[in-house]
Amino acid sequence: MKIELIGFPMFYGCDRPGVEQGPDKLRAHGLVEIFEKNLNHVNDRGNIEVEQVGTEMKYATHPSMKYLKQVVAGNEHLAKAVENALRNGRLPFTVGGDHSLGLGSLAGVHGATEEDFAVIWIDAHADLNVTETSPSGNIHGMPLGASAGLGDEILTALYEKGQKVKPENIYILGLRSVDEGEEVIIREQGIKIWRMTDIKEKGMAAVIQELLSALKESQVQHVHLSYDIDSLDKTLVPGTGTPVEDGLGIEESQDLIRAILGTKLVGSIDFVEFNPVIDRENRTLNSCLTMLETFAQELGKQN
Numbered sequence: 001m002k003i004e005l006i007g008f009p010m011f012y013g014c015d016r017p018g019v020e021q022g023p024d025k026l027r028a029h030g031l032v033e034i035f036e037k038n039l040n041h042v043n044d045r046g047n048i049e050v051e052q053v054g055t056e057m058k059y060a061t062h063p064s065m066k067y068l069k070q071v072v073a074g075n076e077h078l079a080k081a082v083e084n085a086l087r088n089g090r091l092p093f094t095v096g097g098d099h100s101l102g103l104g105s106l107a108g109v110h111g112a113t114e115e116d117f118a119v120i121w122i123d124a125h126a127d128l129n130v131t132e133t134s135p136s137g138n139i140h141g142m143p144l145g146a147s148a149g150l151g152d153e154i155l156t157a158l159y160e161k162g163q164k165v166k167p168e169n170i171y172i173l174g175l176r177s178v179d180e181g182e183e184v185i186i187r188e189q190g191i192k193i194w195r196m197t198d199i200k201e202k203g204m205a206a207v208i209q210e211l212l213s214a215l216k217e218s219q220v221q222h223v224h225l226s227y228d229i230d231s232l233d234k235t236l237v238p239g240t241g242t243p244v245e246d247g248l249g250i251e252e253s254q255d256l257i258r259a260i261l262g263t264k265l266v267g268s269i270d271f272v273e274f275n276p277v278i279d280r281e282n283r284t285l286n287s288c289l290t291m292l293e294t295f296a297q298e299l300g301k302q303n
């Protein structure tokens with residue numbers, strides 16, 4: 001298993017500075033070494049270039065989608081990097097930055113894979129908004145919807161025109177903050193979800209079984225795993241822009257990650273929304289390092 005680490009230092013998608021420091025903060029605390037300890041081939045290709053602009057650019061390209069041009073430009077670069085990594089036989093592991101990077105990541109996966117692939121989105125939020133349903137205008141609330149071909153063409157046509165992933169191949173886990181418009185999209189598109197209430201009711205083991213059997217049935221050969229750290233309970237991640245209570249515990253999250261990676265179908269990963277500037281007592285940093293260690297260990301078993 002060869003890993004390509006990609007940093008995506010962007011805050012434009014969440015409109016909250018600090019999250020762009022996530023990749024370098026994690027590097028300073030051993031990100032690369034965590035992977036090297038567990039895997040033979042790790043290439044840190046550094047950070048994707050992100051244009052630096054001031055707040056006057058927030059609504060310069062669109063009346064409600066913030067920093068639209070900058071988000072699109074950065075994600076076009078990311079898509080290329082992800083596609084290249086996959087074509088070179090590596091697993092792209094993209095570290096954010098805000099979750100708008102799902103746009104570039106999924107576009108890159110779509111570019112490199114011939115067949116349908118699945119997306120597992122672990123998140124307190126659905127990130128399925130379109131311009132009309134978004135309560136904030138923050139594009140990090142839209143990447144999954146746009147990748148499914150919903151909403152404004154500027155986002156759906158990013159990197160390549162059209163839908164990147166079929167709604168029937170989307171699985172969201174950890175949900176507990178879903179906007180009204182997103183609820184409608186989930187229903188209409190038949191997107192498979194497990195809310196925190198489902199996880200608490202059934203237990204993580206049962207949810208994992210449901211997820212794995214649905215995946216198996218779909219027969220996809222590539223799974224993209226997008227991990228938003230705000231899926232964890234807000235007490236574990238004070239350093240994230242949109243924390244939500246009643247989230248996953250570390251062990252639950254580790255069980256889930258181990259089971260998903262255990263399928264050996266995961267070919268690309270995102271790790272997003274760590275904002276070191278608003279962290280408290282390094283709680284979020286430590287949660288991130290613990291989870292990254294779990295990712296690395298499990299990927300290491302795939303040799």
Ligand SMILES: NC(=[NH2+])NCCC[C@H](N)C(=O)O
Binds near residue numbers: 129135140142230273
């Ligand atoms: N990737 C995230 N943390 N997304 C949070 C999105 C919050 C809210 N649903 C919005 O669209 O503004």
Ligand SMILES: [Mn+2]
Binds near residue numbers: 099125127
């Ligand atoms: Mn998210």
Ligand SMILES: [Mn+2]
Binds near residue numbers: 123124228230231242
């Ligand atoms: Mn989230």
